Amino acid sequence: MDGGSGGGDPTRPRVGLFPCPFQGHLNPMFQLAHLLHRRGFPVTVFLPPSTPDSVAGHIPHFDFVPLPGRLLPRLDNQSDVAEAIAELNAQCEAPFREALCRIASAEGVACVIVDALLFRVQAAAKDAGVPALAMRTSSAACFNAFILYPLLLSRGYLSIQQESHLEDPIPELPPLRVKDLVRVDRSSSESLSRMLEQVVGAARTSSGIIFNTFDAVEAADLELLRQRLDGVPVFAVGPLCAVTGGAQCSLLAQDRRCMEWLDKQADRSVIYVSFGSLAVLEEEEFGEIARGLAQSGQAFLWVVRPGQVRAGVRLPNELIEVEERGMIVDWAPQQEVLGHPAVGGFWTHNGWNSTVESLVAGVPMLCSPRDYDQMGNARYVAHVWKVGLQMDFDNGPNMEDISQAVRMLMVDEAGHDARARAQHTKEEVTDCVRPGGSSSRAIESLVDHICSL
Ligand code: UDX
Secondary structure, rough: OOOOOOOOOOOOOOOEEOOOHHHHHHHHHHHHHHHHHHHOOOOEEEOOOOOHHHHHHOOOOOEEEOOOOOOOOOOOOHHHHHHHHHHHHHHHHHHHHHHHHHHHHHOOOEEEEEEEOOHHHHHHHOOOOEEEEEEEEEOOOHHHHOOOHHHHOOOOHHHHOOHHHHHOEEOOOOEEEEOOOOOOHHHHHHHHHHHHHHHHHHHHHHOEEOOOOOHHHHHHHHHHHHHHHHOOOEEEEHHHHHOOOOOOOOOOOOOOHHHHHHHHOOOOOOOEEOOOOOOEOOOOHHHHHHHHHHHHEEEEEEEOOOOOOOOOOOOOHHHHHHHHHHEEOOOOHHHHHHHHOOOOEEEEEOOOOHHHEEEEEEEOOOOOOOOOHHHHHHHHHHHOOOEEOOOOOOOOOOOOHHHHHHHHHHHOOHHHHHHHHHHHHHHHHHHHHOOOHHHHHHHHHHHHHHHOO
């Protein structure tokens, strides 16, 4: 874990941080803010519109600058994202520039670390005479795909719908297959192309790009990325949840009763089920998951966020009958849950944070990716790092497949192998964050780099 010197070193310059207001982006950005603060940097966090007020509540040692603007629409899937990001960029640019100029002229700001999706915010920082670094909250492999997006689009990989080609490899992006890339239709492809071109363009002209990843799992992708970004400094400082000892910025209240419940379960007997902060479940899918968990015979802890399922949808009787075997919560302290000895597996959508948190805890995964970068993450988990099993719901989830997959992870040979690999990867993660490890060295060079700007 990072052994910083504590905040408030008078020789350190102020650093600004600008996150995207989504859970999966806020957590790693706040972890980075904690890391820099422990290294003595005074920290100012700019809060874009749509960030809940509660975010600023608990951290007295950061300065917060809320920016005005309209609420963003809810992001349910990939097709909404480019428009929402364009809107967020447009809304934040001018008020951010103004606020930054004010703070920079009063006390100086060494740099601003901006979520990589906020390319106009990065440009506004440079307009204000403050260097901008990009923070990318997903994998290096995902950013390699962003860089190659025009090529992937022109070769038709992103529009292939025929079953017979979905397993085809993408020679430009091994080990990914066609089905591991986002599907884009004609209406979303133009706005997504424009957004990614701007995101990659801003990264190329940034003063550096920071990734919540680490050499033990992504050394090869990081190497490719460095070649493709041609001289832009790349800092692989993750996993930030391990480096900062689990600091986070939860938008929803965590139901801690699940920790007491876990204390009463046998070691490695519980499957933890969560599909992150954005995924919405159709009524039928919700029912099949519930029946599959009931039929699996395994103990389970299942996160069902408020609004994740349409209001009024009821649990099927099959699950109610086995209620004592499981627990359903609105939101869990996920990192603690994954670190609990009773948890033997994680059924996940493979958001990058969930994937990384599972690697840190050494918990094998059952992968059912849904959207965004999740298919690519799942491919690495199941087929490269071999710390999980991939579940394909090509024809929609059904309780038989779910029950079988849960048992495969929790009790079968395949699950044992994935668990052994996950334990091994956990040790490799620990090596990365030890003094002298690759992530510790990356943090040192990031600190030096910021001081040199
Ligand atoms: C999505 C993408 O899939 C992700 O890869 C991308 O980088 C950001 O957008 P999300 O669906 O929220 O993110 O998933 P994930 O990246 O896994 O982040 C979820 C975060 O919420 C994790 O840090 C997890 O610990 C936290 N969480 C989740 C909780 O604290 N409690 C819960 O009950 C569930």
